[in-house]
Amino acid sequence: EDQVTQSPEALRLQEGESSSLNCSYTVSGLRGLFWYRQDPGKGPEFLFTLYSAGEEKEKERLKATLTKKESFLHITAPKPEDSATYLCAVQPLGYQKVTFGTGTKLQVIP
Amino acid sequence: ETGVTQTPRHLVMGMTNKKSLKCEQHLGHNAMYWYKQSAKKPLELMFVYSLEERVENNSVPSRFSPECPNSSHLFLHLHTLQPEDSALYLCASSQVRGPGNTIYFGEGSWLTVV
Numbered sequence: 267e268d269q270v271t272q273s274p275e276a277l278r279l280q281e282g283e284s285s286s287l288n289c290s291y292t293v294s295g296l297r298g299l300f301w302y303r304q305d306p307g308k309g310p311e312f313l314f315t316l317y318s319a320g321e322e323k324e325k326e327r328l329k330a331t332l333t334k335k336e337s338f339l340h341i342t343a344p345k346p347e348d349s350a351t352y353l354c355a356v357q358p359l360g361y362q363k364v365t366f367g368t369g370t371k372l373q374v375i376p
Numbered sequence: 377e378t379g380v381t382q383t384p385r386h387l388v389m390g391m392t393n394k395k396s397l398k399c400e401q402h403l404g405h406n407a408m409y410w411y412k413q414s415a416k417k418p419l420e421l422m423f424v425y426s427l428e429e430r431v432e433n434n435s436v437p438s439r440f441s442p443e444c445p446n447s448s449h450l451f452l453h454l455h456t457l458q459p460e461d462s463a464l465y466l467c468a469s470s471q472v473r474g475p476g477n478t479i480y481f482g483e484g485s486w487l488t489v490v
């Protein structure tokens with residue numbers, strides 16, 4: 267059974283204090299790993315898709331990386347508007363179902 | 377309009393009511409999904425329609441009934457719900473086939489069962 271574990275559950279950072287969120291996964295062949303951002307009361311907003319180990323993608327202050335067992339979402343010099351819950355999800359090869367983690371709730375303090 | 381739109385955004389219903397959630401996607405995708413999101417739990421996949429055919433039904437109680445009349449529209453019909461069904465219901469869409477099946481979500485419908 268596919269599994270996704272995100273850590274930490276919650277993270278509090280000072281503005282400008284860089285850090286990383288972790289997503290560990292178990293899947294029988296990876297078709298794609300996804301990162302989403304979710305603001306309170308809203309649907310998840312797509313950030314990145316990673317397909318193979320070694321791949322990296324960047325968007326503004328966010329950088330996602332992928333290994334065979336985990337993915338990291340690096341946040342460089344975060345701002346208060348980066349506060350949100352970040353969700354990780356995996357999709358196995360040959361199958362449509364996507365399994366989500368429980369998310370990391372990030373709070374950036376001014 | 378763009379993306380995935382859901383109506384209503386908020387719904388309060390009694391346990392004996394019948395109501396429906398509506399979803400429309402404007403992305404040209406050929407798969408649509410219903411997810412349930414409860415506090416402290418990961419997103420739970422309820423139903424998947426791919427090319428207008430239901431391909432996934434994750435042991436969802438029969439009081440939830442999906443309908444997909446075409447590739448752009450999806451409904452979730454609700455009947456005799458329980459208080460524990462109160463949650464955020466998310467509609468999503470994606471393009472089947474090709475690399476990673478990126479799923480795009482709507483804003484969600486907050487359901488409260490009283």
